[in-house]
Amino acid sequence: MASDNTVFYFGPGRTDPSPIVSRFTQENELEIVRVDQAVELRALLHRTMPACVVMETGLDSKDIVEVVRVFKEDSFTRIVPLVVVLSAGDGGVSELLAVGADEVLHDSTAELEKRLRLDQVLKRADRDVSVHPTTRLPGTTHIARDMQARLETLEQFGVCYADLDHFKEFNDRYGYAYGDGAIRMLARILRDVVRGLAPGGFVGHSGGDDFIFNVPMEYLEGTCDEIIYLFDELISRTSTPKKIVARVIFLARTVAAASTAFRSCRRRSAS
Numbered sequence: 001m002a003s004d005n006t007v008f009y010f011g012p013g014r015t016d017p018s019p020i021v022s023r024f025t026q027e028n029e030l031e032i033v034r035v036d037q038a039v040e041l042r043a044l045l046h047r048t049m050p051a052c053v054v055m056e057t058g059l060d061s062k063d064i065v066e067v068v069r070v071f072k073e074d075s076f077t078r079i080v081p082l083v084v085v086l087s088a089g090d091g092g093v094s095e096l097l098a099v100g101a102d103e104v105l106h107d108s109t110a111e112l113e114k115r116l117r118l119d120q121v122l123k124r125a126d127r128d129v130s131v132h133p134t135t136r137l138p139g140t141t142h143i144a145r146d147m148q149a150r151l152e153t154l155e156q157f158g159v160c161y162a163d164l165d166h167f168k169e170f171n172d173r174y175g176y177a178y179g180d181g182a183i184r185m186l187a188r189i190l191r192d193v194v195r196g197l198a199p200g201g202f203v204g205h206s207g208g209d210d211f212i213f214n215v216p217m218e219y220l221e222g223t224c225d226e227i228i229y230l231f232d233e234l235i236s237r238t239s240t241p242k243k244i245v246a247r248v249i250f251l252a253r254t255v256a257a258a259s260t261a262f263r264s265c266r267r268r269s270a271s
Contacts, residue, residue, distance in 0.1 A: 004049060004050065004051050004136070005029065005030055005031060005051065006031050006033050006048075006050040006051060007025050007030045007031070007032050007033070007050055007051055007052055007053070007054055008033050008041060008044060008045070008052075008054070008135060008247065009021065009034050009035065009051045009053075009054050009056070010035050010036075010038065010041050010052045010053065010054070010055045010056070010067075011034070011055070011056040011057065012057050012063065012064070013057055015034060015056065017054070017056065018056060018085060018107065019220070020085070020107075020111065020114050020115065021054055021056060021085065022161035023115070024115065024118045024119075027038070027115075027232070028051075028122065029117075030051055033050070034068060041053070041215045042070070042071065042074075043079065043099055045071070045076070045077045045080060046191070046192070046195055047079070047192075049079075049080060050073050050080065051137035052080065052081040052083060052102075052121055052122065052125065053071075053080055053082045053083070053124070054084075054085065055068070055083070055084045055087040056082045056084070057080065057084075057085075057086070057087065062092065062095075064084060064092075064096070065095050065096055066094065066150065067178055067231065068082060068084065068096055068099050068100060068101050069099035069100065071100070072099060072101075073100075074144075075138065075146065075202045075203075076102055076191060076195055078100065079100045079131050079136065079137075079138055079142075079216070080101075080136075080148055081121045081122070081124070081125045082100070082101055082103075083101070083104075083105065083118065083121055084103070084105070084195050085104075085105045085106075085107060086100050086104065086105065086106050087106075087107050088220060091096070091145065092104075093106075094163055096183060100141070102124075103117055103118070103120075103121050105118075105157055107207075112159050119167045120201070121265065124143060124266050132205040132207070133258070134180055134183055134184065134187075134205075135183065135184060135187035135205045135254075136189055137191065137203055137204055137205040137211075138204045138205070139204065139206065140207075142204055142214050143202075143204035145204060146202045146214055147214060150214060153187045155216065156216070156217040157215060157216055157217060158214065158216075158217050158220040159212065159214050159217050160213050160214070160215070160223075160224060160265050161197060161207075161209050161210070161211070161212055162186070162190060162210075162211040162212075162213065163225065164182060164183070164186065164209040165211045166177070167182075167209040168184070168209070182209075182211055183193050183208075184232060184233070185213065185231075185234060185235070186209070187203075187211070189231055189234070190203045190211055190213055190227060193223055193226050193227050193230065194213050194215060194223060197223045197226060198215035198216060198220075198223045199216075200215075201213060201214060201215040201216070201223070202215075221260075232245045247260070
């Protein structure tokens with residue numbers, strides 16, 4: 001099972017990871033999970049969050065630029081640190097950085113420099129306050145950024161708030177292990193349902209048991225119904241104490257209507 005102690009390795013055109021990648025994972029006690037296809041890698045990242053992704057290729061870097069671009073444009077996969085290791089003499093560093101790669105290394109780079117750069121990728125991820133450490137979902141910075149981007153368009157979207165009823169009492173009585181388990185389960189449900197039912201949607205974790213998800217209006221009701229249904233089904237089948245239920249508060253229509261009205265008034269007053 002992939003986890004934050006795992007590195008997803010994607011190496012088209014290679015039979016094995018390079019020595020620097022193998023050494024990096026060994027020194028940090030990380031397990032390498034090899035992935036052969038970009039589609040498979042994307043599917044894995046929609047289900048779990050590894051420590052990082054390493055892409056390594058003996059081919060022209062142009063073959064990997066598009067893969068990186070797709071991953072970094074997806075709100076569900078862009079938060080995973082992504083490192084690209086290029087073969088000696090291959091260009092493309094600026095192109096890869098421009099589409100969102102977190103680090104780009106040349107195979108010919110000095111060994112010590114490569115090790116330090118790889119270590120810094122993990123350290124930056126650990127101290128990135130915009131990603132929640134428990135769920136690895138985008139935090140408040142990304143939530144605000146996503147809302148602002150949507151408000152700047154004519155898109156009609158819903159802003160939904162999800163939390164767990166009586167979570168503090170539950171956490172105090174049964175302990176943090178059960179509490180974190182319930183939070184991680186809800187995070188997985190939110191991420192999978194929004195990803196599957198609301199194309200273009202976004203899920204963020206503002207803290208504790210509080211989550212925000214933004215979805216196009218046409219997917220709002222069906223997405224929320226499915227989230228509540230899945231949570232009720234899964235919580236009843238786990239060993240977790242049952243005195244906990246999901247609650248989704250529909251702020252969506254009010255926020256969307258208010259933002260549209262404000263934009264219309266501002267335009268009229270400016271004209």
